[in-house]
Amino acid sequence: MSDNRTGAQAIAREAGLHQGLTQRQVVMIGLGGAIGTGLFMGSAIAIGYAGPAVLLSYVVAGFIALTMVFSLSEMAVVHPTAGSFGTYAETYIGPWAGFIVRYTYWFAQVIAIGGEAVAAGIYMTYWFPDVPVWLWALAFSAVLIAVNSRSVANFGSIEYWFALIKVVAIVLFIVLGLSQIAGLGGPAIGFRNLTGLPGGFLPNGIRGMWMGVIMGIFSFIGVEVIAITSAEVPNPQVAIPRALRTMGLRLFLFYILALGIVVAIAPWTETGARIVQQSPFVRVFAHSGIAFAAGIMNFVVISAALSSMNTNIYCSTRMLFSLSRGNYAPKFLGALNATGTPTAAALFSGAFILGSAAVSIFTPLAYNYLQGIALFGAILVWMTILASHLRFRRAHKAATLPVRMPFFPIVQILGFVLLGAILVTMGLDKDWNVSWIVGVPFVALLSVAYFMRRKR
Numbered sequence: 001m002s003d004n005r006t007g008a009q010a011i012a013r014e015a016g017l018h019q020g021l022t023q024r025q026v027v028m029i030g031l032g033g034a035i036g037t038g039l040f041m042g043s044a045i046a047i048g049y050a051g052p053a054v055l056l057s058y059v060v061a062g063f064i065a066l067t068m069v070f071s072l073s074e075m076a077v078v079h080p081t082a083g084s085f086g087t088y089a090e091t092y093i094g095p096w097a098g099f100i101v102r103y104t105y106w107f108a109q110v111i112a113i114g115g116e117a118v119a120a121g122i123y124m125t126y127w128f129p130d131v132p133v134w135l136w137a138l139a140f141s142a143v144l145i146a147v148n149s150r151s152v153a154n155f156g157s158i159e160y161w162f163a164l165i166k167v168v169a170i171v172l173f174i175v176l177g178l179s180q181i182a183g184l185g186g187p188a189i190g191f192r193n194l195t196g197l198p199g200g201f202l203p204n205g206i207r208g209m210w211m212g213v214i215m216g217i218f219s220f221i222g223v224e225v226i227a228i229t230s231a232e233v234p235n236p237q238v239a240i241p242r243a244l245r246t247m248g249l250r251l252f253l254f255y256i257l258a259l260g261i262v263v264a265i266a267p268w269t270e271t272g273a274r275i276v277q278q279s280p281f282v283r284v285f286a287h288s289g290i291a292f293a294a295g296i297m298n299f300v301v302i303s304a305a306l307s308s309m310n311t312n313i314y315c316s317t318r319m320l321f322s323l324s325r326g327n328y329a330p331k332f333l334g335a336l337n338a339t340g341t342p343t344a345a346a347l348f349s350g351a352f353i354l355g356s357a358a359v360s361i362f363t364p365l366a367y368n369y370l371q372g373i374a375l376f377g378a379i380l381v382w383m384t385i386l387a388s389h390l391r392f393r394r395a396h397k398a399a400t401l402p403v404r405m406p407f408f409p410i411v412q413i414l415g416f417v418l419l420g421a422i423l424v425t426m427g428l429d430k431d432w433n434v435s436w437i438v439g440v441p442f443v444a445l446l447s448v449a450y451f452m453r454r455k456r
Contacts (some may be wrong), residue, residue, distance in 0.1 A: 030157060035307075040304050041416070043215065055256060058213075061213050075392050078396070084319075087322065100446050104446070118137050120136060151341055155314055169300040194263060225314070240250065258281075317346040324345065379423055
């Protein structure tokens with residue numbers, strides 16, 4: 001009973017947000033959050049690690065993401081709050097966990113948004129090679145921060161069309177790619193690039209495939225946004241489960257089919273890279289022979305980056321709002337404007353987003369560094385979600401739940417172990433250990449701040 005009471009208190013203290021999102025917008029927001037630079041740009045890094053075995057990498061990452069998001073949906077339907085998994089961690093694990101996971105997610109999001117802005121700037125060099133990346137990054141960030149300072153209905157409408165552009169583009173990419181593979185309208189490419197190059201399907205072995213999982217997880221970050229929208233959608237008990245069922249399947253198919261076409265049409269040695277200068281999707285279209293195809297695809301990947309930025313700004317704003325309403329952040333960050341939007345939280349997050357995007361002024365590896373730091377925080381959050389769900393089920397084992405994750409608790413435990421293994425891998429790899437160098441001290445400082453606050 002105490003867990004239910006704590007959850008009800010969290011819902012009450014985060015009241016005031018307007019229920020201005022529709023179910024179709026929630027589905028598109030979920031897709032928009034997860035289909036971003038992780039697929040269109042980060043997949044080049046994954047291909048560089050794994051070669052054609054990147055398909056296995058994304059299957060493993062997709063399994064972890066689906067396990068996490070369906071576990072999260074159970075809790076979101078029972079406790080529809082803007083604090084989402086932060087509130088669930090506080091309710092079912094303890095106040096320290098709720099404090100850590102909210103701030104970690106907020107920090108990971110503002111860093112990831114900076115990375116998305118850098119990626120969008122890199123894409124713009126396709127047309128404007130003389131304009132510095134950092135200028136585009138800062139400009140895009142400023143515009144989308146302004147969008148998120150307005151009503152949630154305004155955000156939902158803009159994100160719906162942003163996401164629709166890339167969903168339609170991915171569908172067309174899959175159709176055109178399959179026609180090239182099958183030889184409709186020209187010589188068949190077939191699947192020789194999957195196994196016919198030196199090293200075969202696993203050119204860098206199991207280790208390369210496992211390293212590709214890291215980028216796969218990064219690509220799926222954002223699916224948890226649907227749970228955060230639960231406080232701003234009418235009838236979340238119906239809307240959230242429906243949105244998750246449709247979004248999860250679409251997301252999994254989009255990633256696997258799209259990446260399968262990329263590695264089938266172009267040799268992985270051409271599309272894979274450690275420092276990404278161009279989206280592998282644009283590179284594939286450049287070889288297609290279709291007039292202006294590469295330019296059109298470049299427009300699509302820019303819109304994808306902006307869509308993902310837009311959604312993630314929404315997430316970071318709501319998480320900061322939740323922290324304020326829980327008395328873990330200054331009170332002014334929990335204030336709402338006349339349209340029920342936490343404008344102060346949006347602008348405060350925006351200042352940090354602009355700072356992370358400005359990293360591109362100093363290094364061409366800005367995207368790699370930012371995504372590594374953000375991924376550490378995101379994996380920590382996902383592990384906390386799975387741990388919270390285990391405690392949630394124990395508290396509600398006799399209850400009839402609107403959504404119930406199958407194969408409990410086997411898939412949750414397996415997902416938790418896989419995420420832990422990915423964290424260890426990142427800490428031991430020189431290309432990813434920046435995540436630990438920044439992430440571990442950050443969590444330690446958060447813990448010190450929490451216990452000092454508690455002592456006072």
